[in-house]
Amino acid sequence: MAALSRATRRVVVAHLTDCGMSPAEISAELGVSRDTVRRDLADAPPSAPPAAPEPAPPVAPGLLLPDEPQLRRNLEVLTAAYGARPEDVARFAIHQAARHVRAWQTAHAREGR
Template identity: 45%
Template sequence: MSAEPATAAPLSISERRSVVRQLSDQRLSARAIAAKLGVGKDTVRRDLEALRQDPPPPAPTGAPVACADQVTVAYDDKLRADLAVLAEAGLSPEGAIRFAVGIVSYSYRAAWERGICPRGVAPLIRTTTARPGSQKEATA
């Protein structure tokens, strides 16, 4: 039984155009962009033409989250319920959030480094693996 390589879910048109914009800003050719994204150069040329017609989104205002000293998150029923589950395993709300963000950021970095999707594009995370253990083991 042979294992098939993992493939990334196809990008939506808006996601692809966002990546095309980023790579074009880095002065990559349509052919190079097409090779990176696994699409035809004509698709990239159509995306570039559409982007010329559609101005880039405005730059975000304020400090980026990565640079902020504090992050505010709405404490809604879903988050409350999710944190309650993690509290059953002995995690504080802060510890649970740090742990969860660490898992997701690790998955993003791994997808980018393995070329599953272009850097800056959020990969689709389909599954996680769990086994008996403790958070201390996972973060060690």
């Protein structure tokens, strides 16, 4: 193995340690002494904290529906027809229904003038 810079070696040593290798195994792998591996570990910068999980998107109110047999069959039909996930089909159906209601409301508001 070609000689690594000290900075690069420290990163490699830290990674191999994280992978579960002992200092003896790392020294044999990299061709350096165990003392060098121990110094690299002692001088290594602290590990970055694990990334916090992304928060779940907020849930729209009222979308937990009772599991009714007809609702399930209708959802299965739409899911199969569109080749989409149930939540995507439900989202699409809600948007379509709302679009038609808005159009109806707009038409009735014009008639009321």
